Amino acid sequence: MSFESLKPEIKTIVLNDKLSVDERLLKICELLEANIDYYNWVGFYFKNGDKHELKLGPYVGEPTDHTIIPFGKGICGQVAISNKNFVVPDVFAQDNYIACSITVKAEIVIPIFVNGENIGQIDIDSNTPDPFTEADERFLEFICVEVAKIIK
Structure with missing residues (x-):
């Protein structure tokens, strides 16, 4: 599934106020992990x-x-x-890397801003060497902007 085709699904999840914020974030993680082959671990960290x-x-x-x-x-x-x-195209080339799994080869982390303050981030690990492109960055930035709308 393409990034563009996932954007409406992300918006639908974010707007579903019948679910808690954590439930919506989990659904975003599940959507990404299920639809992007090289997204092997998807999660959020917050301050x-x-x-x-x-x-x-x-x-x-x-x-x-x-x-x-x-x-x-x-x-x-x-x-x-x-x-x-x-x-990070190759986690083994990073001095300041925390290994979560021996299968992880690459990582991408995009910050989430609310009112100009970095309040958290989306973190993606991949078992594929060097899989992330500028398109991944733009897509994940879009997700972070959407997520920022529901973080209080």
């Missing part, structure tokens, strides 16, 4: 209150021990500080 750390939110994929990530640690922790997209 943990006033602490300088991220807390794992809804996700699909292999279970992870990384439920709390300090700012600056790993790819997600770096995005929490830089406020910029981070595309």
